[in-house]
Amino acid sequence: xxxxxxxxxxxxxxxxxxxxxxxxxxQMMAYGTSIVAGTNPRKGGQKFDDQVPIxxxxxxxxxxxxxxxxxxxxxxxxxxxxxxxxxxAGIALVVCLTEYIPVLEMVKVRAYLDSTNTRLIxxxxxxxxxxEQAKLGIIPGNVVMPGSVGIVSKSGTLTxxxxxxxxxxxxxxxTCVGIGGxxxxxxxxxxxxxxxxxxxxxEQIVLMGEIGGNAEELAAAYIKEHVTKPxxxxxxxxxxxxxxRMGHAGAIVEGNVGTAESKMEALTAAGVVVVDHPDQFADxxx
Amino acid sequence: xxxxxYHAKRLFGQHGIPVPAGELAYTPEEARTIAERLGGGTxxxxxxxxxxxxxxxxxxxxxxxxxxxxxxxxxxxGLDIKGFTVHxxxxxxxxxxxxxxxxxxxxxxxxxxxxxxASAAGGMDIEAVAEETPEKIIKVHINPQIGVRTFHSTYIxxxxxxxxxxxxxxxxxxxxxxxxxxxxxxxxxxxxxxxIDGDGNLMAVDxxxxxDDNGLARHPELxxxxxxxxxxxSEREARKHGIxxxxxxxxxxxxxxxxxxxxxxxxxxxxxGGSPANFLDIGGGAKAEQVTxxxxxxxxxxxxxxxxxxxxxxxxRGDEVARxxxxxxxxxxxxxxxxxxxxxxxxxxxRAILADQNMTTAVTLSEAAQKAIAAAKGRGV
Numbered sequence: 067x068x069x070x071x072x073x074x075x076x077x078x079x080x081x082x083x084x085x086x087x088x089x090x091x092x093q094m095m096a097y098g099t100s101i102v103a104g105t106n107p108r109k110g111g112q113k114f115d116d117q118v119p120i121x122x123x124x125x126x127x128x129x130x131x132x133x134x135x136x137x138x139x140x141x142x143x144x145x146x147x148x149x150x151x152x153x154x155a156g157i158a159l160v161v162c163l164t165e166y167i168p169v170l171e172m173v174k175v176r177a178y179l180d181s182t183n184t185r186l187i188x189x190x191x192x193x194x195x196x197x198e199q200a201k202l203g204i205i206p207g208n209v210v211m212p213g214s215v216g217i218v219s220k221s222g223t224l225t226x227x228x229x230x231x232x233x234x235x236x237x238x239x240x241t242c243v244g245i246g247g248x249x250x251x252x253x254x255x256x257x258x259x260x261x262x263x264x265x266x267x268x269e270q271i272v273l274m275g276e277i278g279g280n281a282e283e284l285a286a287a288y289i290k291e292h293v294t295k296p297x298x299x300x301x302x303x304x305x306x307x308x309x310x311r312m313g314h315a316g317a318i319v320e321g322n323v324g325t326a327e328s329k330m331e332a333l334t335a336a337g338v339v340v341v342d343h344p345d346q347f348a349d350x351x352x
Numbered sequence: 353x354x355x356x357x358y359h360a361k362r363l364f365g366q367h368g369i370p371v372p373a374g375e376l377a378y379t380p381e382e383a384r385t386i387a388e389r390l391g392g393g394t395x396x397x398x399x400x401x402x403x404x405x406x407x408x409x410x411x412x413x414x415x416x417x418x419x420x421x422x423x424x425x426x427x428x429x430g431l432d433i434k435g436f437t438v439h440x441x442x443x444x445x446x447x448x449x450x451x452x453x454x455x456x457x458x459x460x461x462x463x464x465x466x467x468x469x470a471s472a473a474g475g476m477d478i479e480a481v482a483e484e485t486p487e488k489i490i491k492v493h494i495n496p497q498i499g500v501r502t503f504h505s506t507y508i509x510x511x512x513x514x515x516x517x518x519x520x521x522x523x524x525x526x527x528x529x530x531x532x533x534x535x536x537x538x539x540x541x542x543x544x545x546x547x548i549d550g551d552g553n554l555m556a557v558d559x560x561x562x563x564d565d566n567g568l569a570r571h572p573e574l575x576x577x578x579x580x581x582x583x584x585x586s587e588r589e590a591r592k593h594g595i596x597x598x599x600x601x602x603x604x605x606x607x608x609x610x611x612x613x614x615x616x617x618x619x620x621x622x623x624x625g626g627s628p629a630n631f632l633d634i635g636g637g638a639k640a641e642q643v644t645x646x647x648x649x650x651x652x653x654x655x656x657x658x659x660x661x662x663x664x665x666x667x668x669r670g671d672e673v674a675r676x677x678x679x680x681x682x683x684x685x686x687x688x689x690x691x692x693x694x695x696x697x698x699x700x701x702x703r704a705i706l707a708d709q710n711m712t713t714a715v716t717l718s719e720a721a722q723k724a725i726a727a728a729k730g731r732g733v
Contacts, residue, residue: 169566223612223664276611302615343619345716345718
């Protein structure tokens with residue numbers, strides 16, 4: 067077991083022929099992910115690397131290959147449509163890596179998704195990886211190892227940092243999910259906590275948050291009520307100056323809302339072990 | 353990106369919301385000309401800066417004739433309001449105010465949809481109203497699939513006890529403000545106050561607007577309205593190269609990929625007793641050119657005594673970063689020590705490119721931070 071994706075997940079890559087799409091499709095395939103199709107509206111009928119069939123639309127990919135998950139490598143202008151297209155084709159899991167999608171576009175996309183059975187991971191995220199089974203996105207395959215720690219994070223590269231540090235100390239992972247740092251997300255901390263709590267293979271949970279918004283405070287309240295597995299957390303941005311947007315659209319401290327202190331306090335009060343430094347996870351967990 | 357009052361009200365006007373017919377003046381003489389053009393009567397001269405509290409700082413003054421308008425503009429132009437120098441004033445015709453309302457539309461992240469916020473206690477600091485008398489704030493969420501309907505505005509008007517003869521006008525203002533919000537990719541449109549004027553009509557007398565930075569790509573006309581002093585020269589240079597950069601006051605320059613890792617690198621430097629000189633995220637998939645630009649920015653800060661490069665490649669490739677570092681060192685003559693930590697995608701290739709550069713390398717973030725702090729101290733002695 068694991069969450070969201072495993073070796074049976076059949077993936078269609080939206081934007082498979084682009085610079086990032088092609089590079090990372092090869093990485094996902096090299097990792098052993100079952101990439102069954104790609105899409106490009108103008109290149110239907112061709113093959114990617116003489117191997118993966120390309121379709122004009124996701125719906126054709128679903129009809130002909132049984133794809134049940136999609137990874138979208140498309141520019142911000144086209145990303146909202148890419149997500150909607152996959153949802154419309156009945157894809158169960160869409161991972162959208164795209165950064166800089168206008169927030170109001172995501173408001174509409176999310177409202178539509180809520181009326182379907184499609185789960186979106188992202189946007190502006192690194193995707194997810196279930197060690198030795200499937201990689202949907204760009205989390206480097208060589209930093210993970212199979213094990214029992216479930217990881218959920220708002221950040222991209224910080225996630226790799228933590229996974230790498232755990233693996234270095236021999237602490238393996240069940241599934242690692244980067245949910246992204248945008249104000250409107252398809253999947254939040256609580257969704258992932260619920261999935262990890264229900265997953266037989268996950269024994270501990272690592273949560274990585276950052277300043278801005280109140281997702282960590284909400285997660286803390288959820289953990290207190292519903293999560294019995296041990297949870298460990300780190301909050302990035304303790305030294306960030308207030309009132310400034312720190313790269314992620316969500317990472318901004320406004321007044322007393324969304325400070326690192328408020329999040330660390332809420333998590334500690336919910337019984338979560340909050341570390342000062344991402345390298346400390348391996349020590350407290352093992 | 354925040355808009356000044358003048359631009360916000362101009363956009364409100366374009367969307368059919370009644371606004372005063374004022375204009376911008378950059379000199380006292382221009383203020384006089386505008387006051388004359390507005391009929392020679394009473395005008396309000398208002399500092400146009402991106403900060404609140406303008407009235408208390410002496411940045412908003414009444415003038416009864418064009419002579420006074422010129423004099424008040426002379427008083428206000430050049431004022432320093434919370435660190436912002438006043439370079440322009442708005443000259444608006446004076447209005448009679450019977451009553452003041454607060455009306456805003458903003459994005460509610462938790463509810464994932466736009467929210468109308470209104471209060472009969474207009475003209476005041478809305479945060480103070482929310483704090484002291486939260487029951488006076490009316491909130492209505494709008495499902496983007498149905499937009500603003502009459503029942504929404506009627507609910508607000510009724511709760512505020514707005515005179516019934518104004519409900520039609522009020523509905524139009526709310527609908528138009530919502531259109532303005534949606535069609536400009538705003539994250540905030542705020543009218544404070546929305547007044548009932550001497551003739552019993554609604555008018556937006558002051559306004560604020562924030563545009564979602566991710567929306568600017570499809571609104572080039574709005575991107576041009578960015579205030580020159582809303583960012584430093586370095587921050588402007590960074591934005592041109594697609595780099596997220598914020599100047600801080602420490603001595604360790606940081607170049608990191610990813611906002612979360614960049615914040616964490618700063619946190620870890622602080623944890624080990626150092627002080628970061630900046631927040632810098634080169635973004636996802638940065639090319640050598642961006643890396644070069646980032647290093648030029650960091651090295652142009654004279655406080656920088658060591659540079660920490662922390663790259664954990666995912667979509668960013670270690671070899672691209674390494675090539676950018678080499679190119680930057682060709683362009684900038686520097687003796688500042690570098691501590692480089694490359695991991696993830698193509699890190700091995702990147703390390704090979706940097707092998708003969710005589711740079712300190714590190715395997716973990718802790719090690720990199722401690723080495724950078726030591727390197728900065730070594731220079732300081």
